[in-house]
Amino acid sequence: TVSDAVEEPRTFAVLDGEPVVAFAISRAKGASDTTVAAAVAAEVARIGADHPSVGFSLIDDTVTYTYGTYEATMKTLIEGAILAIIVVFVFLRDWRATVIAAVALPLSIIPAFWAMEVAGFSLNLVSLLAVTIVTGILVDDAIVEIENIVRHTHMGKSPYRAAMEAADEIGLAVIAITATIIAVFVPVSFMGGIAGQYFKQFGLTVAFAVFFSLLVARLLTPMLAAFFMRASHEPEKEGVILRVYSRVVGWSVRHRIATVLMGMLIFSGSIGSFYLLPSGFLPPEDSGRSLIGVELPPGSPLEDTRAVSEAIATELKKRPDVKSVFVNGGTLLGSGNEVRKATFIVTLTDAHTVHRKHQSQIQEEIGRTLSDIPDIRYWFIQDNGQRQLQVVVAGRDAAKVDDVAARLTSEAKRIPTLLNVVSTAELDRPELRIHPRSDIAAEMGITTEAISEAVRIATIGDIGANLAKFDVGDRQVPIRVKLPDTARADRGMLETLSVATASGTPVPLATVARFELAQGPTSIERYDRQRRVLLGADLVGSTPLGDALEAVLKMPAAQGLPEGITVKQFGDAEIMEEVFAGFALAMGAGLMMVYAVLVLLFSSFLQPVTILFSLPLSIGGAIVALALTGNSISLPVVIGILMLMGIVTKNAIMLVDFAVERIAHGMSRAEAIVDAGRKRARPIVMTTIAMIGGMLPSALALEAGGEFRAPMAIAVIGGLISSTVLSLLFVPAVFVLMDDVGRAIWWVFGRFVGKAETDAETEAAPAREGVAPGPAE
Numbered sequence: 209t210v211s212d213a214v215e216e217p218r219t220f221a222v223l224d225g226e227p228v229v230a231f232a233i234s235r236a237k238g239a240s241d242t243t244v245a246a247a248v249a250a251e252v253a254r255i256g257a258d259h260p261s262v263g264f265s266l267i268d269d270t271v272t273y274t275y276g277t278y279e280a281t282m283k284t285l286i287e288g289a290i291l292a293i294i295v296v297f298v299f300l301r302d303w304r305a306t307v308i309a310a311v312a313l314p315l316s317i318i319p320a321f322w323a324m325e326v327a328g329f330s331l332n333l334v335s336l337l338a339v340t341i342v343t344g345i346l347v348d349d350a351i352v353e354i355e356n357i358v359r360h361t362h363m364g365k366s367p368y369r370a371a372m373e374a375a376d377e378i379g380l381a382v383i384a385i386t387a388t389i390i391a392v393f394v395p396v397s398f399m400g401g402i403a404g405q406y407f408k409q410f411g412l413t414v415a416f417a418v419f420f421s422l423l424v425a426r427l428l429t430p431m432l433a434a435f436f437m438r439a440s441h442e443p444e445k446e447g448v449i450l451r452v453y454s455r456v457v458g459w460s461v462r463h464r465i466a467t468v469l470m471g472m473l474i475f476s477g478s479i480g481s482f483y484l485l486p487s488g489f490l491p492p493e494d495s496g497r498s499l500i501g502v503e504l505p506p507g508s509p510l511e512d513t514r515a516v517s518e519a520i521a522t523e524l525k526k527r528p529d530v531k532s533v534f535v536n537g538g539t540l541l542g543s544g545n546e547v548r549k550a551t552f553i554v555t556l557t558d559a560h561t562v563h564r565k566h567q568s569q570i571q572e573e574i575g576r577t578l579s580d581i582p583d584i585r586y587w588f589i590q591d592n593g594q595r596q597l598q599v600v601v602a603g604r605d606a607a608k609v610d611d612v613a614a615r616l617t618s619e620a621k622r623i624p625t626l627l628n629v630v631s632t633a634e635l636d637r638p639e640l641r642i643h644p645r646s647d648i649a650a651e652m653g654i655t656t657e658a659i660s661e662a663v664r665i666a667t668i669g670d671i672g673a674n675l676a677k678f679d680v681g682d683r684q685v686p687i688r689v690k691l692p693d694t695a696r697a698d699r700g701m702l703e704t705l706s707v708a709t710a711s712g713t714p715v716p717l718a719t720v721a722r723f724e725l726a727q728g729p730t731s732i733e734r735y736d737r738q739r740r741v742l743l744g745a746d747l748v749g750s751t752p753l754g755d756a757l758e759a760v761l762k763m764p765a766a767q768g769l770p771e772g773i774t775v776k777q778f779g780d781a782e783i784m785e786e787v788f789a790g791f792a793l794a795m796g797a798g799l800m801m802v803y804a805v806l807v808l809l810f811s812s813f814l815q816p817v818t819i820l821f822s823l824p825l826s827i828g829g830a831i832v833a834l835a836l837t838g839n840s841i842s843l844p845v846v847i848g849i850l851m852l853m854g855i856v857t858k859n860a861i862m863l864v865d866f867a868v869e870r871i872a873h874g875m876s877r878a879e880a881i882v883d884a885g886r887k888r889a890r891p892i893v894m895t896t897i898a899m900i901g902g903m904l905p906s907a908l909a910l911e912a913g914g915e916f917r918a919p920m921a922i923a924v925i926g927g928l929i930s931s932t933v934l935s936l937l938f939v940p941a942v943f944v945l946m947d948d949v950g951r952a953i954w955w956v957f958g959r960f961v962g963k964a965e966t967d968a969e970t971e972a973a974p975a976r977e978g979v980a981p982g983p984a985e
Contacts, residue, residue, distance in 0.1 A: 219510075219537055219538030220537040222534070224534075241271050245269070268497065270591070285343050289313045289347075291901030292313075292347050293310045299355075304438065312421060312425065313347055316346040317339070323420075337920075342413075343903070345417075346417060346418070348385065349421050349422055349425030351894050353375060353426075356375075356377060357374040364439075367435070372434070374430075375430040377869065381861050383422065384810075385857070385862075392795075393410075394801075398411075414854075454886050457885045457886075460937055461940050471942070478827035479827065487842070488753040488755075488841070489787075490842060491750070492747075493567070494567040497555050497556060498553075499590070501586065502549065503584065504516060506636065506637030506638070507548075516583075520578065523577055524574065529557050530555070532554075537550045554574070575627055575628055597756050598778040599616070600775070601613040602773070602776065617631040619764065623756070626748065627745065630745070636727035637729075644720060644721050645722060653710025654710070662706075665690060667696055668690060699723060702723070753781060757777055791846050795849075795850060803820060822931055827852075830927035834922060844917065848922075848927070851920075859892045859896075860935055862888045863936075867883075878944060882940065896928050899924075900928055
């Protein structure tokens with residue numbers, strides 16, 4: 209029979225029950241999702257206008273979520289800035305000072321966007337996250353400057369003089385605060401591996417923004433204050449809270465050893481509490497779409513896949529929270545093409561729809577629906593084609609790998625925090641094996657290639673390169689010769705196929721080959737050149753990935769493994785371990801850089817220790833805030849803790865800098881540090897509340913992408929509160945104690961160092977040489 213037909217179908221596409229021709233478009237490397245989406249939409253509209261008989265529908269789109277995240281970030285940025293400015297006004301009660309502080313935000317963030325463009329960065333999830341977390345920081349330097357200027361105006365000074373003297377007094381502290389933030393965040397951009405690819409733009413974006421905020425605070429804020437502020441002749445009065453705080457600080461300085469020991473206990477408790485919270489990679493997000501993989505038994509034809517997919521799509525469309533269902537038959541995302549597999553893209557209704565459940569809850573209910581359909585395996589897939597939890601069993605002995613994987617899969621199904629535990633160990637499919645009879649075939653001059661060619665051409669036709677072509681002018685149609693499809697199931701017909709001998713005489717295939725019904729694997733997978741089986745599972749609700757992984761690795765099947773067999777985390781679990789390790793190294797490098805910067809700025813090796821003492825005081829507050837809100841240690845939380853490492857040092861820097869300045873003017877160290885606490889308490893509290901106000905919209909997670917930003921903001925807010933309260937109490941005691949240590953070290957080693965030349969001797973030296981001291985001396 210000769211017919212003009214189509215190639216045997218291996219795939220199909222269905223949208224809401226209707227057959228469609230589907231195509232997907234991906235952006236090129238370095239291109240923008242939003243730009244490509246707009247260009248594609250315009251081109252599709254043009255094609256649709258040229259072909260009015262064809263309809264075009266958008267099936268799936270990740271750009272909508274990207275737009276939502278961008279708009280939410282910009283909204284969060286504006287809301288945070290407004291809250292920070294309100295804080296300035298509430299504390300200073302001066303609209304002119306508030307305007308000057310408000311100007312700092314746009315003057316800092318706009319040049320930061322310019323620097324990002326020069327560096328080749330884009331507005332993506334990571335850079336937008338960086339912009340979000342610096343919202344409160346950007347006004348910090350300006351707040352410190354303007355608060356100090358306002359304090360000087362209340363001393364009766366003119367705005368010009370107050371601006372000059374206050375800026376000079378606070379200058380080193382402002383520079384030190386910004387330098388420490390830059391020192392913490394820059395190493396993050398140079399991490400290696402996957403973590404480095406994630407956060408290449410993160411640290412530098414923060415560094416750009418805070419650098420420009422420093423320039424604004426040191427150059428523009430004093431200038432604006434000098435000519436825009438008005439003199440004030442009302443001296444500031446100490447409130448009851450400030451007087452009580454002064455007495456508490458005085459007590460902590462007098463009992464500095466006991467105070468520092470209390471701080472060390474709090475630090476130990478904070479570090480210990482860090483391990484009490486569960487750990488995960490990313491918090492569960494609601495992107496408004498779910499990807500489902502479905503697999504039929506081996507040997508199932510495409511028509512069976514089509515029928516089962518239609519039944520599943522019909523059930524899903526009955527749900528009120530499902531907007532559309534697209535079926536990509538014959539293809540499984542992350543697993544390649546096979547006629548018995550299919551991928552479902554389920555688009556959900558808008559997240560803000562009334563009574564619309566969270567995506568994780570909807571997926572659990574969909575899973576229960578799919579579990580009632582016989583003879584299928586299903587699982588939910590992430591955009592990268594992987595599952596939420598994946599563990600790989602690998603080794604050189606395939607039988608042992610399969611045995612360990614089977615036992616581990618069976619045991620993992622009993623873990624209550626896991627759903628739909630599925631192993632990729634392929635079920636054996638039925639197959640007809642043809643074994644050449646080598647001795648008989650050799651006598652007849654028939655090669656193994658001739659036998660395989662006869663079977664191939666009869667069942668599926670020859671390969672494309674070998675096919676004859678029918679020339680129809682502008683194209684060539686391949687001519688495929690094969691037996692009817694029914695012959696594939698007819699063993700007797702295959703056995704009677706003819707194959708030519710060396711003399712050209714045809715003989716039945718059964719003469720030179722033995723036919724056998726058997727079973728075999730549909731595919732073989734390898735990991736590091738070893739046979740592997742992948743165990744995957746979905747997480748129940750907001751179950752942390754770290755807890756689920758730990759539960760799986762504690763199963764008896766994962767303990768006492770046979771020789772040569774390994775069980776390793778894979779996918780998100782593997783990336784989580786690498787990212788956390790990378791962040792730990794970046795934090796360590798950042799802290800070393802912070803210490804080096806502080807040593808250079810304060811010309812001391814001991815006082816920077818006082819400043820770094822404030823870092824661990826923030827960990828406990830972050831852990832408590834996360835525990836109260838039910839969050840786990842995840843990637844955004846690690847980012848938040850990294851942020852805390854950069855910003856909580858500002859409290860100690862302001863205290864130490866002021867105390868050192870007062871000591872240089874002849875004040876005793878105890879009086880100097882108590883006076884520093886009294887004078888610097890207000891700007892410390894102001895900047896802390898301003899940063900909390902800047903992070904509050906992110907913590908509420910009301911917009912798209914909020915699930916990622918909320919844990920970070922909550923950790924930062926908790927850490928800021930605890931570090932502010934505790935540093936105001938403990939840092940003064942540490943400052944005096946470090947001074948005691950410095951004196952003790954000098955008493956021990958000073959005898960080995962030459963005597964320092966006094967100021968009087970320095971001034972007298974030129975006179976002895978017949979030169980009068982100059983004005984500078």
